[in-house]
Amino acid sequence: MVKEVRKSTRKTITVRCYAELNDFLPSDRKQKNFELSLKMPVTAAEVIEFLGIPLSEVDLIMVNSWPAAKSHRISEHDYVSVYPVFETLDISSLKNAPNEPLRITRFILDAHLGKLARYLRMLGFDTLYRNDYGDHEIIDIAGKEKRIILSRDKLLLKSPEVHHGYYVRAIDKHNQLVEIVEKFDLCSQFKSFTRCMTCNSVLRPIKKEAVRDRIKSGIFNCYNEFFYCPVCDKVFWKGSHFQRMERLIINIIKSRMGARAS
Ligand SMILES: [Zn+2]
Secondary structure, eight states, rough: OOOOGGGGEEEEEEEEOOOGGGSOGGGGGGTTTEEEEESSEHHHHHHHHHOOOOGGGGGEEETTTTOOOOOOEEEEOOEEEEEETTTTSOOOGOOSSSOOOOOOEEEEOOOTTTHHHHHHTTOOOOEEEEEEEHHHHHHHHHHHHEEEEEEEEEHHHTTTSSEEEEEOOOHHHHHHHHHHHHTOGGGGGOOOTSOOTTTTOOOOOOOOGGGTSOOOOOHHHOOOOOOEEEETTTTOOOOOOHHHHHHHHHHHHHHHHHHHOO
């Protein structure tokens, strides 16, 4: 147990908690840097527990801008920032773990969002969707697989068993995609053509020659890169539809970032 101690013996650190982790903090510590005076030695996990934040809610701890383990020993004057499991800021660029991303953004969508599911898969996001999922099934899978529920059904999202859900505001499928890319700051996580748009399976690259008899000659002559879904037995290529969508999203995001900066 860590105790905040009197001024004479305290060692001070600075802390900042992000997004929904602020729900656990009193108002004078929400959404800003604050100082803590703690008896040392203390670990990062102990600081987080002291703040009343469940460790299961925490995905990433940074100490002086470097990723730190929960067992990391905190020193006086350290700056500790704490990010939740589904932080909506893009924290991937901050992480120094060279190979393994610490967070993988995965989704499960309700029956109203079939088109959005295809677009998210097109950009490489692990996205479960079936038009016959029941509400309980969605909640159950989301909990077990740590997926964010995207839904147009407010009743579903109000269930107390939903931990990470988001109500999709836009009606149009293109706007829905832009909304989700912005909300979860997914731009730097695009891995286009790594997932099947139909079934969400991971695609395999396939040699051009191997698809000659499976596609129209016009397409064969136009494109050099092809991908294969072993589950659907389908061949995909980066056709004009994909290019239009990718351009649309990038342009919208660029223009919004420009508007914010000005
Ligand atoms: Zn497939």
